Amino acid sequence: MALSQVVGRLIGVRRHVVDRGGGGAARVPRPVEAVVVGGGIAGMSAAVVLAERGVRVTVLEAAPTLGGRLGAWPEALPDGTQRTEHGFHAFFRQYYNWRSILRRVDPRLGFLRPVPGYPILSAEWPTEEFGKLPPASPFNLLALLLRSPSLRLPDLRGMDREAALPLLSYHAVRTYAEFDEMTADELLTSLRLPDRARAMLFEVFSHSFFNHEAEMSAAEMIAQFHFYLLGNPEGLVLDAPDEDYATAIWEPLTRHVERPGGRVLTGAAATRLDREPGGWRVTTDDGTLYAAGHVVLAVDPPALAALVRASPVLGGAAPELVARMPAFGRPGPPYAVARYWMDGDVRPDRAVFSGVSRQATLDSVTLYHRLENESRRWAERTGGSIVELHAYACEPGVPAEELAERMRVELTELWPEAADLRVRELRARVEAQAPAFTPGSHAWRPGVRTDAAGLYLAGDGIRTDFPSALMERAAATGIIAANHILRAEGAAAEPVHSVRPRGLLAGRR
Ligand SMILES: Cc1cc2nc3c(=O)[nH]c(=O)nc-3n(C[C@H](O)[C@H](O)[C@H](O)COP(=O)(O)OP(=O)(O)OC[C@H]3O[C@@H](n4cnc5c(N)ncnc54)[C@H](O)[C@@H]3O)c2cc1C
Structure with a gap:
């Protein structure tokens, strides 16, 4: 057990029982x-x-x-059938209930492999690495504040620390009573963070929940910040299956x-x-x-x-x-998933999974041929790569192929070598099924x-x-x-x- 987890345990940052069964x-x-x-x-x-x-x-x-x-289905490609999925998913370690279901079929969860690192890419600023923080708070938060290139000591002095307290004070009743009518955007603005810190440390959060921060409840953002960073003793560690x-x-x-x-x-x-x-x-x-x-x-x-x-x-x-x-049935904004089968590969040091900040469409990049066995075998056979691009909250009414192309072009701004890869196959989808967490939504x-x-x-x-x-x-x-x-x-x-x-x-x- 890491030191941060030992200290975390002492202050209750550990697995809790909510129903003994x-x-x-x-x-x-x-x-x-x-x-x-x-x-x-x-x-x-x-x-x-x-x-x-x-x-x-x-x-x-x-x-x-x-x-x-989280579905998967066989997809016919010119050089054979491959299982394709609804999209890359990160299986975080504090998913205790989901993991207990998965243990029924694999008690050691051997099919889940750690995905190294969790970088956030930006065209404007250096990469932020979420994956290498100590697992438990408060050390993970302190390390983030000390190490982050996006947030410096003078930034912390300029920040409204009073406005930041709600982020550390999640409460299942009070947080919603006080902050559900506010937008995540308003909460982040009230922190008076520099634009870079906001983009690299916070905005990825709301998009990862399939909502724009201008349309997302501040209470939900506080809850997610707590669930993924502050109340979680396992760290921001991504695991993913090595099979479809x-x-x-x-x-x-x-x-x-x-x-x-x-x-x-x-x-x-x-x-x-x-x-x-x-x-x-x-x-x-x-x-x-x-x-x-x-x-x-x-x-x-x-x-x-x-x-x-x-x-x-x-x-x-x-x-x-x-x-x-009537209110619940309205989903969040559409999301898009584009899986590209390419000739050639991106640089070997590119991460298997990367979050993306402040691109107009692109929110994440996954290198499937470095993640899943069937994709790996295809890449070894052909010398190609399988790159999946996600947009978690995109503009409504844009066809899937157009969103896929926008994401591909945005990727070349982050990883210039991607511009040299020829597209062999593309499967693109745009859908709107994710729940909306709009301001006031807790009430209904x-x-x-x-x-x-x-x-x-x-x-x-x-x-x-x-x-x-x-x-x-x-x-x-x-x-x-x-x-x-x-x-x-x-x-x-x-x-x-x-x-x-x-x-x-x-x-x-
Ligand atoms: C691209 C993408 C990436 C994601 N990444 C992550 C991630 O990294 N980490 C994470 O934790 N989560 C992630 N998620 C979210 C995650 O997929 C969902 O939270 C989760 O799968 C929701 O499961 P569910 O059972 O609630 O709903 P669903 O998966 O939507 O299941 C509902 C099911 O009901 C079926 N259905 C609908 N109507 C009927 C009907 N009338 N009769 C019978 N069946 C019906 C549907 O076909 C569907 O199979 C991601 C989602 C997407 C789309």
């Missing part, structure tokens, strides 16, 4: 049926926990493949759910919900009906709003849920439990009472939904964990 039978004492709508991280996490406790669970996934925004997500995650998790009798159905879109005596009935697009005592809706925000709209019964059974949907963000008995929500847009985000929030809410069902049916619940639930100075303010 247990409290019931190892398996449900009588037959219980549950339907989980959505086969992404949230839905499959719920299904794993339910299936293990003997619940007869059916997962209905609309797409032909599982995984949602279908091979490493979705195929083994499907077997895990099916072994005790669960069903995982793809190409099965839920179109409406109705009441049944003793529970619910879910209809799918081919007219099949699935009856169950419990339903978990683990779909993305626009899909949840559409499903609620298409289910008139919820007007009477879950009026509060219905009332939240739904939690896992709805106002209808036996109906639960899960996903990365669903509220948790402890710090969580993205993949970790999807997994945590899936487990919490399963726990509600297990407790109602007399079976043992699953433990749920968190980073330090409050900011270091939360007690002082």
Whole structure:
């Protein structure tokens, strides 16, 4: 254990238990049926926990493949078929709940490999390195302040330190009460940081949550700063699978759910919900009906709003849920993913994953041929490279190919040698499914439990009472939904964990 982690433990920067789990039978004492709508991280996490406790669970996934925004599918290329993904994902080490689900299929998490470094690139300023900080606060923050080329001592003197205190004082209730109506942009402006420090140290945060800081709640930014930097004892260390997500995650998790009798159905879109005596009935697009005592809706925000709209019964059974949907169902800005198969490679010292600050479109670069086995083999065979470019919050209405080209050109400003690479193949997508964390959104963000008995929500847009985000929030809410069902049916619940639930100075303010 690093020194910073030892000191961190003393001040509570460690893994915390938010639900001990247990409290019931190892398996449900009588037959219980549950339907989980959505086969992404949230839905499959719920299904794993339910299936293990003997619940007869059916997962209905609309797409032909599982995984949602962490999906992977075979892509036909001129020189053979390759598994392609929805995009590079960093599996941070404080993702305790998501990792506990993944340990079901790989107890040592051997498929996750550390991604060396976490540089932030800029065309204007020297690279900022997030990956080499001590793992736990307060040492990581002190090291950042001392080492960062983007923030010097005179900058700290000029900064409004009073305005910075909320960043150190995250509290699940007070932070939202005080800062949810403010934008992240207003909060950052109030710090009076030099433009460079703001760009290199803070702006990457809001974009990584698929939101522009001018449209993102300041409370959410404080929460994410706490979750990723200040309350987290594991460090800003990125791990990533060395195989595609279908091979490493979705195929083994499907077997895990099916072994005790669960069903995982793809190409099965839920179109409406109705009441049944003793529970619910879910209809799918081919007219099949699935009856169950419990339903978990683990779909993305626009899909949840559409499903609620298409289910008139919820007007009477879950009026509060219905009332939240018009605001909740509006996703954040579109995001774009472009995977380029190139002739030739970029410089050998370029990082496997880099964040990008202040380019108009480009937010990150991943060198897949240095990350994943199948891509590595393709690159060795052809002498080429596979470069994936992401824009996490881009201009609406721009076609995917145009965004891909803008990102490629912006990359050449950062890495000039990229201009010499000839494009062999491109797969580009633009989508809008990520939750919006707009100012005031905490008031209408739904939690896992709805106002209808036996109906639960899960996903990365669903509220948790402890710090969580993205993949970790999807997994945590899936487990919490399963726990509600297990407790109602007399079976043992699953433990749920968190980073330090409050900011270091939360007690002082
Ligand atoms: C490009 C990109 C990069 C990312 N990078 C990271 C990262 O580095 N780290 C990180 O933590 N997170 C990252 N994320 C975010 C992460 O992918 C999400 O937080 C997470 O996958 C959300 O999981 P979910 O289960 O809540 O939702 P989803 O993955 O959206 O799953 C919902 C599922 O429901 C299905 N569905 C929708 N409607 C219906 C219906 N009517 N019937 C049946 N099924 C339906 C969908 O097809 C989908 O499979 C990234 C996301 C993207 C897009």
